[in-house]
Amino acid sequence: xxxxxxxxxxxxxxxxxxxxxxxxxxxxxxxxxxxxxxxxxxxxxxxxxxxxxxxxxxxxxxxxxxxxxxxxxxxxxxxxxxxxxxxxxxxxxxxxxxxxxxxxxxxx
Amino acid sequence: xxxxxxxxxxxxxxxxxxxxxxxxxxxxxxxxxxxxxxxxxxxxxxxxxxxxxxxxxxxxxxxxxxxxxxxxxxxxxxxxxxxxxxxxxxxxxxxxxxxxxxxxxxxxxxxxxxxxxxxxxxxxxxxxxxxxxxxxxxxxxxxxxxxxxxxxxxxxxxxxxxxxxxx
Numbered sequence: 001x002x003x004x005x006x007x008x009x010x011x012x013x014x015x016x017x018x019x020x021x022x023x024x025x026x027x028x029x030x031x032x033x034x035x036x037x038x039x040x041x042x043x044x045x046x047x048x049x050x051x052x053x054x055x056x057x058x059x060x061x062x063x064x065x066x067x068x069x070x071x072x073x074x075x076x077x078x079x080x081x082x083x084x085x086x087x088x089x090x091x092x093x094x095x096x097x098x099x100x101x102x103x104x105x106x107x108x
Numbered sequence: 109x110x111x112x113x114x115x116x117x118x119x120x121x122x123x124x125x126x127x128x129x130x131x132x133x134x135x136x137x138x139x140x141x142x143x144x145x146x147x148x149x150x151x152x153x154x155x156x157x158x159x160x161x162x163x164x165x166x167x168x169x170x171x172x173x174x175x176x177x178x179x180x181x182x183x184x185x186x187x188x189x190x191x192x193x194x195x196x197x198x199x200x201x202x203x204x205x206x207x208x209x210x211x212x213x214x215x216x217x218x219x220x221x222x223x224x225x226x227x228x229x230x231x232x233x234x235x236x237x238x239x240x241x242x243x244x245x246x247x248x249x250x251x252x253x254x255x256x257x258x259x260x261x262x263x264x265x266x267x268x269x270x271x272x273x274x275x
Contacts, residue, residue: 017189061162
Protein backbone atom coordinates (compact mmCIF):
# COMPACT_ATOMS: atom_id res chain seq x y z
CA UNK A 1 0.00 0.00 0.00
CA UNK A 2 1.39 3.41 -0.94
CA UNK A 3 2.09 5.67 2.04
CA UNK A 4 0.10 8.87 2.06
CA UNK A 5 2.28 11.84 1.19
CA UNK A 6 2.80 14.38 3.95
CA UNK A 7 1.36 17.84 3.55
CA UNK A 8 4.84 19.24 2.95
CA UNK A 9 5.50 16.70 0.22
CA UNK A 10 2.13 17.51 -1.32
CA UNK A 11 2.82 21.24 -1.10
CA UNK A 12 6.13 20.78 -2.95
CA UNK A 13 4.40 18.67 -5.57
CA UNK A 14 1.67 21.32 -6.03
CA UNK A 15 4.29 24.06 -6.36
CA UNK A 16 6.21 22.08 -8.99
CA UNK A 17 3.06 21.48 -11.00
CA UNK A 18 2.02 25.13 -10.82
CA UNK A 19 5.46 26.24 -11.99
CA UNK A 20 5.33 23.82 -14.86
CA UNK A 21 2.07 25.13 -16.28
CA UNK A 22 2.16 28.87 -15.55
CA UNK A 23 5.08 30.90 -16.88
CA UNK A 24 3.81 33.96 -14.97
CA UNK A 25 4.37 32.28 -11.61
CA UNK A 26 7.59 33.60 -10.09
CA UNK A 27 7.68 32.17 -6.56
CA UNK A 28 5.78 29.93 -4.20
CA UNK A 29 5.95 30.01 -0.42
CA UNK A 30 4.42 27.66 2.06
CA UNK A 31 2.10 29.44 4.47
CA UNK A 32 2.86 28.07 7.89
CA UNK A 33 2.25 26.30 10.12
CA UNK A 34 1.17 23.04 8.58
CA UNK A 35 -1.17 20.95 10.69
CA UNK A 36 -0.26 17.40 9.76
CA UNK A 37 -2.66 15.98 12.38
CA UNK A 38 -5.84 17.27 10.68
CA UNK A 39 -6.28 16.01 7.11
CA UNK A 40 -9.11 18.51 6.57
CA UNK A 41 -6.94 21.51 7.42
CA UNK A 42 -5.79 22.85 4.06
CA UNK A 43 -2.27 23.18 2.74
CA UNK A 44 -1.75 26.90 2.18
CA UNK A 45 0.45 28.39 -0.49
CA UNK A 46 1.40 31.96 -1.33
CA UNK A 47 1.95 32.33 -5.07
CA UNK A 48 3.53 35.43 -6.59
CA UNK A 49 2.33 35.95 -10.14
CA UNK A 50 3.48 38.53 -12.69
CA UNK A 51 0.65 40.54 -14.14
CA UNK A 52 -2.04 39.52 -11.69
CA UNK A 53 -4.64 42.04 -10.60
CA UNK A 54 -3.83 43.45 -7.20
CA UNK A 55 -6.86 42.57 -5.09
CA UNK A 56 -5.07 42.15 -1.78
CA UNK A 57 -5.26 38.88 0.14
CA UNK A 58 -8.10 36.83 -1.29
CA UNK A 59 -7.61 33.09 -0.72
CA UNK A 60 -8.99 30.58 -3.20
CA UNK A 61 -9.86 27.13 -1.85
CA UNK A 62 -9.46 23.78 -3.61
CA UNK A 63 -10.78 20.35 -2.66
CA UNK A 64 -8.54 17.35 -2.15
CA UNK A 65 -8.13 15.29 -5.31
CA UNK A 66 -6.77 11.87 -4.38
CA UNK A 67 -7.15 10.64 -7.97
CA UNK A 68 -4.40 13.12 -8.88
CA UNK A 69 -2.25 12.56 -5.84
CA UNK A 70 -3.54 15.49 -3.80
CA UNK A 71 -4.77 14.02 -0.54
CA UNK A 72 -5.53 17.30 1.20
CA UNK A 73 -7.54 20.40 0.45
CA UNK A 74 -5.51 23.49 -0.36
CA UNK A 75 -5.76 27.23 -0.31
CA UNK A 76 -3.86 29.51 -2.66
CA UNK A 77 -3.23 33.18 -2.05
CA UNK A 78 -2.06 34.97 -5.18
CA UNK A 79 -0.32 38.33 -5.10
CA UNK A 80 1.72 40.42 -7.50
CA UNK A 81 5.49 40.92 -7.24
CA UNK A 82 4.84 44.48 -6.05
CA UNK A 83 2.48 43.30 -3.33
CA UNK A 84 5.06 40.69 -2.33
CA UNK A 85 7.62 43.45 -1.70
CA UNK A 86 5.23 45.19 0.68
CA UNK A 87 4.29 42.17 2.78
CA UNK A 88 5.55 43.18 6.16
CA UNK A 89 7.31 40.96 8.65
CA UNK A 90 6.42 37.83 6.73
CA UNK A 91 2.77 37.98 7.74
CA UNK A 92 -0.40 37.89 5.71
CA UNK A 93 -3.49 39.50 7.21
CA UNK A 94 -7.05 39.14 6.02
CA UNK A 95 -10.40 38.98 7.77
CA UNK A 96 -9.41 38.23 11.36
CA UNK A 97 -6.58 35.87 10.51
CA UNK A 98 -2.81 36.18 10.45
CA UNK A 99 -0.75 33.69 8.49
CA UNK A 100 3.02 33.35 8.42
CA UNK A 101 4.89 33.24 5.13
CA UNK A 102 7.12 30.21 5.45
CA UNK A 103 9.65 28.34 3.37
CA UNK A 104 10.02 29.14 -0.29
CA UNK A 105 9.14 26.03 -2.26
CA UNK A 106 10.15 27.23 -5.69
CA UNK A 107 11.26 30.35 -7.50
CA UNK A 108 11.93 31.40 -11.07
CA UNK B 109 -14.69 25.25 5.45
CA UNK B 110 -17.85 25.35 7.56
CA UNK B 111 -20.80 23.19 6.62
CA UNK B 112 -22.72 26.32 5.64
CA UNK B 113 -19.91 27.56 3.42
CA UNK B 114 -19.76 24.14 1.83
CA UNK B 115 -23.47 24.47 1.00
CA UNK B 116 -22.89 27.91 -0.52
CA UNK B 117 -19.92 26.69 -2.57
CA UNK B 118 -21.95 23.70 -3.77
CA UNK B 119 -24.87 25.96 -4.66
CA UNK B 120 -22.75 28.28 -6.79
CA UNK B 121 -20.97 25.33 -8.41
CA UNK B 122 -24.24 23.62 -9.36
CA UNK B 123 -25.66 26.83 -10.76
CA UNK B 124 -22.49 27.32 -12.82
CA UNK B 125 -22.99 23.86 -14.33
CA UNK B 126 -26.59 24.74 -15.12
CA UNK B 127 -25.46 27.99 -16.79
CA UNK B 128 -23.10 25.98 -18.99
CA UNK B 129 -25.94 23.65 -19.96
CA UNK B 130 -28.04 26.63 -21.03
CA UNK B 131 -25.09 27.98 -22.98
CA UNK B 132 -24.91 24.72 -24.90
CA UNK B 133 -28.62 24.99 -25.69
CA UNK B 134 -28.05 28.52 -26.96
CA UNK B 135 -25.20 27.28 -29.16
CA UNK B 136 -27.41 24.50 -30.54
CA UNK B 137 -30.25 26.92 -31.24
CA UNK B 138 -27.83 29.37 -32.91
CA UNK B 139 -28.68 32.18 -30.51
CA UNK B 140 -26.81 35.48 -30.88
CA UNK B 141 -23.28 35.55 -29.51
CA UNK B 142 -24.18 37.98 -26.71
CA UNK B 143 -26.46 35.40 -25.09
CA UNK B 144 -23.90 32.58 -25.36
CA UNK B 145 -21.28 34.86 -23.84
CA UNK B 146 -23.68 36.02 -21.14
CA UNK B 147 -24.14 32.48 -19.89
CA UNK B 148 -20.43 31.79 -20.21
CA UNK B 149 -19.73 34.86 -18.06
CA UNK B 150 -22.31 33.79 -15.49
CA UNK B 151 -20.92 30.25 -15.35
CA UNK B 152 -17.36 31.53 -14.95
CA UNK B 153 -18.44 33.93 -12.23
CA UNK B 154 -20.33 31.34 -10.22
CA UNK B 155 -17.63 28.68 -10.54
CA UNK B 156 -15.04 31.24 -9.40
CA UNK B 157 -17.25 32.25 -6.52
CA UNK B 158 -17.47 28.65 -5.27
CA UNK B 159 -13.67 28.62 -4.95
CA UNK B 160 -13.60 32.03 -3.28
CA UNK B 161 -16.19 30.88 -0.74
CA UNK B 162 -14.03 27.85 -0.03
CA UNK B 163 -11.06 30.09 0.63
CA UNK B 164 -12.70 33.01 2.41
CA UNK B 165 -16.05 31.96 3.75
CA UNK B 166 -19.26 33.15 2.12
CA UNK B 167 -19.61 36.24 4.29
CA UNK B 168 -16.14 37.47 3.37
CA UNK B 169 -16.49 37.17 -0.39
CA UNK B 170 -16.76 40.64 -1.81
CA UNK B 171 -19.97 41.43 -3.60
CA UNK B 172 -18.54 42.34 -6.95
CA UNK B 173 -18.09 40.79 -10.38
CA UNK B 174 -14.40 41.60 -10.56
CA UNK B 175 -12.78 38.29 -9.72
CA UNK B 176 -13.02 36.07 -12.79
CA UNK B 177 -9.80 37.53 -14.23
CA UNK B 178 -7.77 36.43 -11.20
CA UNK B 179 -9.61 33.35 -10.01
CA UNK B 180 -10.02 31.46 -13.31
CA UNK B 181 -6.26 31.47 -14.09
CA UNK B 182 -5.61 30.27 -10.53
CA UNK B 183 -8.08 27.45 -11.08
CA UNK B 184 -6.38 26.63 -14.40
CA UNK B 185 -2.97 26.54 -12.74
CA UNK B 186 -4.22 24.29 -9.96
CA UNK B 187 -6.09 21.85 -12.20
CA UNK B 188 -3.48 21.64 -14.95
CA UNK B 189 -0.65 21.52 -12.45
CA UNK B 190 -1.97 18.22 -11.11
CA UNK B 191 -1.82 16.51 -14.45
CA UNK B 192 0.95 14.16 -15.46
CA UNK B 193 4.03 16.15 -16.58
CA UNK B 194 3.89 14.20 -19.83
CA UNK B 195 0.44 15.57 -20.62
CA UNK B 196 0.26 18.15 -23.31
CA UNK B 197 -0.82 21.01 -21.07
CA UNK B 198 1.88 23.64 -21.30
CA UNK B 199 2.21 27.29 -20.43
CA UNK B 200 0.21 28.57 -23.38
CA UNK B 201 -3.06 27.17 -22.04
CA UNK B 202 -2.88 29.05 -18.75
CA UNK B 203 -1.79 32.23 -20.53
CA UNK B 204 -4.64 31.94 -23.01
CA UNK B 205 -7.17 31.28 -20.24
CA UNK B 206 -5.76 34.31 -18.40
CA UNK B 207 -6.46 36.48 -21.44
CA UNK B 208 -9.95 35.07 -22.01
CA UNK B 209 -10.76 35.36 -18.31
CA UNK B 210 -10.05 39.07 -18.47
CA UNK B 211 -12.36 39.47 -21.47
CA UNK B 212 -15.09 37.38 -19.87
CA UNK B 213 -14.93 39.50 -16.74
CA UNK B 214 -15.54 42.60 -18.85
CA UNK B 215 -18.76 41.11 -20.26
CA UNK B 216 -20.48 42.08 -17.00
CA UNK B 217 -22.16 45.48 -17.51
CA UNK B 218 -20.97 46.68 -14.12
CA UNK B 219 -17.32 46.35 -15.15
CA UNK B 220 -16.03 48.62 -17.86
CA UNK B 221 -12.33 48.93 -17.15
CA UNK B 222 -12.55 52.53 -16.05
CA UNK B 223 -15.10 53.32 -18.77
CA UNK B 224 -12.77 52.20 -21.56
CA UNK B 225 -14.73 49.02 -22.23
CA UNK B 226 -18.44 49.63 -22.35
CA UNK B 227 -19.15 46.59 -24.51
CA UNK B 228 -21.02 44.00 -22.45
CA UNK B 229 -23.27 41.05 -23.10
CA UNK B 230 -26.50 42.44 -21.61
CA UNK B 231 -27.34 46.09 -22.21
CA UNK B 232 -26.92 48.61 -25.04
CA UNK B 233 -24.10 51.11 -24.59
CA UNK B 234 -22.79 54.23 -26.22
CA UNK B 235 -19.44 53.91 -27.96
CA UNK B 236 -16.72 56.55 -28.20
CA UNK B 237 -18.29 57.94 -31.39
CA UNK B 238 -21.67 58.43 -29.73
CA UNK B 239 -23.33 55.47 -31.44
CA UNK B 240 -25.69 53.27 -29.46
CA UNK B 241 -24.41 49.71 -29.70
CA UNK B 242 -26.60 46.69 -29.11
CA UNK B 243 -25.20 43.44 -27.70
CA UNK B 244 -27.21 41.21 -30.05
CA UNK B 245 -25.68 43.05 -33.03
CA UNK B 246 -22.12 43.26 -31.68
CA UNK B 247 -19.37 40.86 -32.77
CA UNK B 248 -17.42 40.70 -29.50
CA UNK B 249 -14.17 40.37 -31.47
CA UNK B 250 -11.98 39.62 -28.44
CA UNK B 251 -13.60 36.28 -27.67
CA UNK B 252 -14.08 33.50 -30.20
CA UNK B 253 -16.60 31.22 -28.50
CA UNK B 254 -17.09 28.81 -31.38
CA UNK B 255 -16.36 25.18 -30.67
CA UNK B 256 -13.46 25.30 -33.14
CA UNK B 257 -11.54 27.65 -30.87
CA UNK B 258 -9.14 25.60 -28.75
CA UNK B 259 -9.08 28.03 -25.89
CA UNK B 260 -12.83 28.25 -25.49
CA UNK B 261 -13.07 24.45 -25.50
CA UNK B 262 -10.39 24.27 -22.79
CA UNK B 263 -12.00 27.05 -20.81
CA UNK B 264 -15.47 25.56 -20.79
CA UNK B 265 -14.07 22.16 -19.88
CA UNK B 266 -12.11 23.77 -17.04
CA UNK B 267 -15.12 25.68 -15.70
CA UNK B 268 -17.20 22.50 -15.76
CA UNK B 269 -14.50 20.39 -14.12
CA UNK B 270 -13.86 23.04 -11.50
CA UNK B 271 -17.56 23.42 -10.70
CA UNK B 272 -17.98 19.64 -10.50
CA UNK B 273 -15.26 19.50 -7.84
CA UNK B 274 -17.57 21.49 -5.54
CA UNK B 275 -20.92 20.19 -6.71
